[in-house]
Amino acid sequence: MTEEHSSESLTPSRRGLLRGGTVLAAAGAAVVAGGGTASATLGRVSSQSHRGPKDCSPDYGPLYPVKDETTGLPLLELPRGFRYVSYGWTGDQMTDGRPTPGAHDGMAAFTRKDGKLTIVRNHEQGGLTGAFVTPAYDPQANGGTTTLVFDPDKGEFLESWASLSGTIRNCAGGPTPWGTWLSCEETTNINGDFRHGYVFEVPTSGRSDAVPLKAMGRFSHEAVAVDPRTGYIYLTEDTGRAGFYRFKPKKKDRLAEGGELEQLVVRGTKTYDTTKDDTGRQYRVAWIKVDNPDPGPGEQAVAEQGFAKGATIFARLEGAWEHEGLIYIVSTNGGPVGQGQIFEYDPREERMRLLFASPDRDLLNAPDNICVSPRGGIVLCEDGDGSEFLHGLTRDGEIFRFAENTAIIPAGGVPGKPKVPAGSYVSSEWCGATFEPRKGRWLFANIQSPGITLAITGPWDKGSL
Numbered sequence: 001m002t003e004e005h006s007s008e009s010l011t012p013s014r015r016g017l018l019r020g021g022t023v024l025a026a027a028g029a030a031v032v033a034g035g036g037t038a039s040a041t042l043g044r045v046s047s048q049s050h051r052g053p054k055d056c057s058p059d060y061g062p063l064y065p066v067k068d069e070t071t072g073l074p075l076l077e078l079p080r081g082f083r084y085v086s087y088g089w090t091g092d093q094m095t096d097g098r099p100t101p102g103a104h105d106g107m108a109a110f111t112r113k114d115g116k117l118t119i120v121r122n123h124e125q126g127g128l129t130g131a132f133v134t135p136a137y138d139p140q141a142n143g144g145t146t147t148l149v150f151d152p153d154k155g156e157f158l159e160s161w162a163s164l165s166g167t168i169r170n171c172a173g174g175p176t177p178w179g180t181w182l183s184c185e186e187t188t189n190i191n192g193d194f195r196h197g198y199v200f201e202v203p204t205s206g207r208s209d210a211v212p213l214k215a216m217g218r219f220s221h222e223a224v225a226v227d228p229r230t231g232y233i234y235l236t237e238d239t240g241r242a243g244f245y246r247f248k249p250k251k252k253d254r255l256a257e258g259g260e261l262e263q264l265v266v267r268g269t270k271t272y273d274t275t276k277d278d279t280g281r282q283y284r285v286a287w288i289k290v291d292n293p294d295p296g297p298g299e300q301a302v303a304e305q306g307f308a309k310g311a312t313i314f315a316r317l318e319g320a321w322e323h324e325g326l327i328y329i330v331s332t333n334g335g336p337v338g339q340g341q342i343f344e345y346d347p348r349e350e351r352m353r354l355l356f357a358s359p360d361r362d363l364l365n366a367p368d369n370i371c372v373s374p375r376g377g378i379v380l381c382e383d384g385d386g387s388e389f390l391h392g393l394t395r396d397g398e399i400f401r402f403a404e405n406t407a408i409i410p411a412g413g414v415p416g417k418p419k420v421p422a423g424s425y426v427s428s429e430w431c432g433a434t435f436e437p438r439k440g441r442w443l444f445a446n447i448q449s450p451g452i453t454l455a456i457t458g459p460w461d462k463g464s465l
Helices: 304-306
Strands: 029-032 063-067 077-079 083-087 106-109 118-124 143-151 156-167 170-175 182-184 199-203 221-226 234-236 244-249 259-264 282-289 317-323 325-329 341-346 350-359 367-372 377-383 389-393 399-407 428-437 442-447 454-455
Touching: 063 399, 077 083, 077 118, 077 454, 106 182, 106 442, 106 454, 118 170, 118 182, 118 221, 118 428, 118 442, 143 170, 143 182, 156 182, 156 199, 170 317, 182 221, 234 325, 234 428, 244 350, 259 304, 325 367, 367 428, 389 428
Parallel strands: 029 282, 106 170, 106 428, 170 221, 221 317, 317 367
Antiparallel strands: 063 077, 077 399, 083 454, 106 118, 118 143, 143 156, 170 182, 182 199, 221 234, 234 244, 244 259, 259 282, 282 350, 317 325, 325 341, 341 350, 367 377, 377 389, 377 428, 389 399, 428 442, 442 454
16 A cells, blocks of 8 residues: 555645644654555644533633523533523423423524524433333333524524424434434334334424334434435444444435445555554545345344444444534544544545544543534534533644533522422433534523533634533
């Protein structure tokens, strides 16, 4: 194999995420293809450990306690100038009269013609206590989605309703270019006649028809990202030995008509394992067909079908996001110390590179959901242990803490919220980060337990997000 010394491999892509610089390793990163390696000189990424819990972005500044403008509780620490409102706590009555389900997870925001936003929100509930809205896929399953309406000019949530149920463990998903949300089941459970582990499409108005998109595979789904140029859908899998998938629909905005599911393979390798790779690794990739995307009991799992053909192994793939034609995915347990990796895949070049691998749990502790702001910076949701943070990646490749979860519910509880027990929730995971499209004035995110949706705004232009 020849070494890669083209100017394209040594400089940031014009469609790259961080515009002013690419998040790559120090010199000596390897290119994986054809079973060999080659060195390439790459830009340097900051890998300094944080000095303490208040370490912060060099541009936004230190974090300080900030009170929620809805409840008055200090749920977050944020940089100076940022503020937030909470909405849709578990148990809150929605405008359709139903109580808000718990276990808030992945989300995406969509701009309506009137300038208001609709936000579709997953609920990672896994019980069989009954669907919370009809039509439902499995009448006993209590996972699903709700939809919110937000006025970005006034900074107010206006309404909410149940939009999908009868599913199990709706973890993440992703927005489509045609304005729908794809909600993913993170399970392969079977409940009687109902097999779970599918993707469901949810409109931004009204309710889903709750029909599974079986051609997109039955496995422990996490998130999706859609290439607007081709309509191809990229899917992550949240298992210890995970695959990365591509769904090629027959018609890009008519997913129910079916298509072909494929699994990524590093060219020239046999079942290449990325799980211990470090920052800067580059890969030439291809795709192999999954012969049976909807396996039943006793049949070979989707990932194992691919591995038998040489597909590539990842460690718990979770978040996924498309930005300027590139696909970003997160391996929660990947990397030399098992604390997370972030990959960038270029569909046009059929190349992938490992942008960042956490060298230390104090620097980045098990990232999960991911999004990219309209300005080009990454937001990472932490799902580890101890105090949990929203992290950012700067345009020159430095990782930093942007927000800390400090949610402690006092002994008296929160007035009007009887479903929220008193206690500390500071170790609850962040999830569902998503910006207001185009303008990017608001960042929406969830604290999964006790189940809170937050809308954060402030002087974004002073920093990297």
